[in-house]
Amino acid sequence: MDDQVVYKKIGSIAFGLFDPATLKKMSAAKIVTPELYDREGYPVDGGLMDIRMGVIDPGLRCKTCGQKIKECPGHFGYMELARPIMHIKFITLVLSLLRSTCKQCGRILIPQDKIASLTEELKKIEEEGGVEERRKRIVEIVASLKTATKCPHCKSKQMKVTLEKPYTFLEDDKRLSPIEIRSRLEKIPNEELHVMGINGEVARPEWSILTMMSIPPVTMRPSITLESGERSEDDLTHKLGDIVRINQRLFENINAGAPEIIIEDLWDLLQYHITTFFDNEVAQLPPARHRNGQPLKTISERIKSKEGRIRHNLAGKRTNFSARTVISPDPMISINEVGVPEAIAKKLTVPERVTDWNIEYLKEFVKKGPGEYPGSNYIIRPDGKKKKITSETQEACLEELQPGYVVERHLMDGDIAIFNRQPSLHRMSMMCHRVRILPGKTLRLNVAVCAPYNADFDGDEMNLHIPQTEEARAEAEILMLVQTQIISPRYGLAIIGGTQDALSGNYILTKKLNFPRKKAVELASAIGIEDFKRLPKKDTVSGKELFSLLIPLDFSFKGESKDGNPVIIKDGQLIEGHMDDANLGEGAGLFLRHIHKQYGEEFTADLLGKIFKLGIVTLMEYGQSAALSDLDLSLKAQSEINSVLESAYEKVDELISAFHKGTMETFPGKTLRETFEMRALETLNKARNKIANTISDNATKDSHLEVMIKSGAAGKFLHLTQMSACVGQQALHGGRIGQGYKNRTLSAFKKDDIGPEARGFISAGFKTGLKPYEFFFMSMTGRDALMDTALRTPKSGYLYRRLANAMQDLRVEYDETVRDSSGKIIQFKYGEDGIDVSKSENGKLNVKRIVDKVLG
């Protein structure tokens, strides 16, 4: 059983090159023929699909390890090359070695005394730019030495080696064969290699010129059987087939004593095939292609890039026990919960170990089977064998169930799940919820948690993961539960708070509503309050008093509402002011932050749920809608707006005449035209803002729209202005709309018209409606905004990836320092004071509250 399992941990991974001898030793098969299968379709011995290198066909057993498909990890094979071949990835290394070492004695072409003095410099270069820079520098030094034509050690003459890309070396225009190069590299002693930044113990440079080729196991390049029964081989197998074929031909020709020219040609061809086997994207080489013209995916392409092995399969993994569907809102479940449809709950399972104490309980699940909810899908025997529960096996399963077995039962209320929405930009994009099985076919979440997920319900889908071990569940629940994430680590304020209706509801409630006591009790009980003792015993109860029911009795708070008026809570009673975005909202929520600090996260989560429900229940009672009449302006406001517009037009006219006369004072470094444009834009923008102010000053009737704006639930006065009074100047690239036709924006205008309308100022509101050209101007800015988002997303995404990659292994050590993975100290104390932002209040320690508390 489990206690016999020896857990091993990989301590470190060493990198190095294989020498031909080791390569041969570790291989399971020698490959001699390009054939793959015999007539029966059985893999040929010594062929590329040799079953000593692993099996991919069901039913066959590996000749090396005796295991079946999926069990056998695959084994490498080898192939002897008829002639040495350059490895494309080591070309630059070989070049720098050839250039900086003596062709006779193999030592670096720098006099001994000079090398010692260069060590410091080289070390520094390596630290700054890596090993490659170091090698480059040595080649430069050698080139700069006048003695470079003669070896300072053995005095032999040196010639200039050049690389003819991609892989041909020339020495004074004479071709250097890989054999020659290899013998030169062999001469270089390990100590000299060390200066070049190569560890001769693990990587002799001559090993980079292949005499032996490693053949990857079959399991690494499985073939696919098509529907027609035809076999389709992997790209690598294709390439290897080419290599083996040419290699055999080369062998035969050499043995037959063929003319040199034929051998050279075959050698070159072999070099091409092996090069493209390693990298099919070499700049100067035509890529090897399939018969249909599509380039082969060889080793480099397998590793590289986002879809490559490293980023796609190693750093990112796939998972079982997960679900994904459309999400929809449910204000009546707790923020800690997620609503899961039964259909999903029947597929996702939680393993539970059978013990003496729960065997009867678990038997119930097995009895119900996979079809009925809550049932179970699998049982797992102590030896790890998984058995599916079906109507046939059900009886047997029930029978054999005993302690030590594991039952994979259906997901149930209260189970732990991790909920996620992409893009997962911050840790609040993956939070732990408790499962609640609900009717319907969507995943449900409380509206308050939309903000951290950045979710809405216009068709968004989200993912659900079920942790499968006790450890994972415990960790998820303690560290990732929604209530633990209420305070954002970005700025130390609540990121989960009231939104939309919850805000308008509480705003109206605490600002102006009064209820008969009976109604108040009704509302209170609707949100789950059962104790009405705190509700004042009088006929009419104010909304403030109703809201106060939620506040703990010993809580006192002084703050400001959105409009700057004071909000005072004393001993659990909201005495003055009203609740809105500034105290309940996400990213602000000072009231919430105080509650959280004093009463903890669980209480806050609960309170938040209640406040939310209270807002919604209030709105249901009071009614909340929007009408076209909400956009109507009073006569007074209308005339004020008109005068603002008029004076703005006049001002622009003045600017235009000043521009034409040339009397305008230009800004330094700007032309007259630019100055005019800037001033015109400024004037018109000011006018619109003034109109927005007028509207907000005149918004006193508390229409539905005004409630939404004032409470911070949705929209700003600017938006109301755009609807009811004036859309404003359309700005493109930071200026007014420029010319699309010659000297004018649209053919509807006169040439050289630089007045407000002709350059994109829209004086009408949406209610009045736009003129065609105004509509056109608006679409221009709309398109611009769309483009901006489309261009920004990848840019900021890349920035984020780089940041995350650079900083992912910083952590706080036990001595409070921040260090990276190699132990280098980045900060002596995190943030200079060691305070965790998510435990602070907007980045600070709230000492005022402590002082006030002590002083009473």
Add this chain to the structure above:
Amino acid sequence: MNTEEIKSKLTKKIIEDVEDCIPKGTSADKIKKIYEDVMKEYELAKVAQGESVGIISAESIGEPGTQMILRTFHLAGVAEMNVTTGLPRLIEILDGRKSIETPMMEIYLKEPYKSGKNIKELAVQIKETRLGELVKEFIIDLAENTVSFTLDEDKLKLIGATPSLIIKAIEKAAKLPVKQNGREISVPVTSKEAGVNEVYKLKELLRHVFVAGVKNITQVLPVKRGEEYVIITAGSNLKAILGMEAVDVHRTTSNDIFELNAVFGIEAARASIINEIYKIIESQGLNVDERHIMLVADMMTVDGMIKGITRYGIIGEKSSVLARASFETPIKHLINAALVGERDPLNSVVENVMINQIVPIGTGQSRIVMKDKENKK
């Protein structure tokens, strides 16, 4: 613990905050109680050991990055000057780019210039002037192979230069004999193959001859900030500006981080990175705690020089081969690792994700030590 002992464990800023809040005449006992409570609160607010602060900082800067406006030019403070802000500027800083798009300085002044004395003259003095700005037109004489021009006297007076000064500047820059003929100045082409091209080249060269002011300062703008006058410039040249007598050395800054590093040192560069990033985030109406920015700035400057967050900068210097390979150019990293015979100790995050082991961060950092019953004698 007495009050002083507690104080020594708190940071300066917290103590200041507390002192601001305590009214005069509070008894020593109460003060002690306050400090004790503050200490308790401070202990509670501290970061947990093993907290992956790096990722949190990266998230805190990366996430609002998606909300930032891409628009390159934003009219910050002064409408007349274009300044790069938003995402492009953020990328520019974090890249650790040596030349930035819009270098800028804020020059603070000493008394009496501070209150506006000779502010215009001062500004003109600072601005770099090239010959082209002082000359209405250059006359090319192809017969004589000379370029001649007359200086604009008014402009000359404005910057306080004399014709002889200009002649000297030309001689220095063009290394050619200059002839002065009354108000006309002419420069001949001396090289043997004097043709149209050479004369034209000379004209272009003359146009760009540096005459007066401070190099690299292309625009100057005196503005009033509160009570005092400040000169804002486009282009940056700290060394030269700090040498000027009227300049307040202590407050004058540049937004060129590399220049700050060269003039004031790495700590100034770090502070400047923090300030610049903070400014961007603030101008976008976003809220990111300073600690996150600090960590990024520290990361970029720990080695005593500015390193960008790129594959050539700090990411290329990670100790782990696999971590580097998982970022960019994986094959290059793997091959070099093989040649050097590198050993990846698997002590950071990605490598352990790759091989399905627990990452040594957060709760993965801790181990349980248990006494083995059987091995105990």
